Amino acid sequence: MIGVIKANAYGSVASSIAEKLVRLGIEALAVAYAKEAAQLRQIGIKVPILVFYPQLENFNNIIHHNLEPVLYSKKSWGKFAESVREEKKAAYPIHIKYNTGLNRIGFHPDEANWVLEEISNAPFEVKSIYSHLGQTESPKPDAETERQIGLFKEIMQKHKKANDLKPEFHLLNTSGLFNYPEYHLDWVRVGIGLYGFANNPEWNGTLQPVAQLKTNITQIHEIKAGETVGYNCGWKAPRNTRVGVLPIGHADGFSRQYGHGKGWVSIDGHKAQVVGNVCMDMIMVELGDISCDEGSEVVVIGSGVRADELAENAGTISYELLSALGNRIPRIIKT
Ligand SMILES: *Cc1c(COP(=O)(O)O)cnc(C)c1O
16 A cells, blocks of 8 residues: 555644554555655655655655655656766666546556657666546446546556566555455555545445544624624624634635535534634634533534535535645644
8 A cells, every 4th residue: 555645644744644654564655746755754754755746846856855756758757867867876766657537647558658668778667657547436337437447457468568577556546445446456545545534425434534623612602683793794693692703714724615504513512503704713603502611622523524524515525625724723643
């Protein structure tokens, strides 16, 4: 398994997650950009680290920190070969990515012959060859996924035949791991699953979220029917009620999309809806009769508020909600 810990380990704490995964015997880690990996090297993480989206101007940094770039185009291939020679290295570990249909990054399948020719002259050790599927969470059978897998199988055959190299092959992310057990191949690249989510209620049931986000009520107001709450009179109380003010806002990644009842928190096991607009630093929630006081604990994400359900209710996904959680939120690690 490659443990994907990009974006601060999906909004948690990349350093701690990396250390934990290394203790558990992970074979390799992956991040999006070189800077994320350099930070892991600085705290002493020694396992291979793939850089999924290396930027050409950072190639020397990749070598200095002993990172493993993913090469995805003739240009990235040529430029990295140049950097490796400049740094007087040989057999430098790299990974090759093919674009089988997502049209994000990757060599076109027709470029496989070019890649095969270049491999023998390049100062590289090809550690793995992979592609990324666009919709592994879709119910099977899924025509586009099958088309992508078919293309990747052809690419695998070519690479297996052509060289006496023995690269590893991989295709699947978290939902692919659940949905396509027949294509686990040599490695799987698991991100969101490490944090407890798998894009499907059935698979979610087999995982546990690794973190909770909690806060405390800053202030409580008694509101009369007809009074408004928040910027632009965002909510008009339809009844006499209580409103709690919480110290988290859109600057912390609690997006404005969660305003106007799209988002909620859990207090004493009860759902309290966000009323009006989300502010930069605070939100207001309707408390009604929930038993609580100023200072009471509030679950923002955790028991009673699943990140994927909250995200979906506001038209986004758990990945965005988690990875957008800001630096201002203290991370507390329980070991
Ligand atoms: C982020 C990423 C993953 C992890 O995906 P999850 O759905 O979070 O498991 C795997 N592969 C690539 C190329 C990625 O960019």
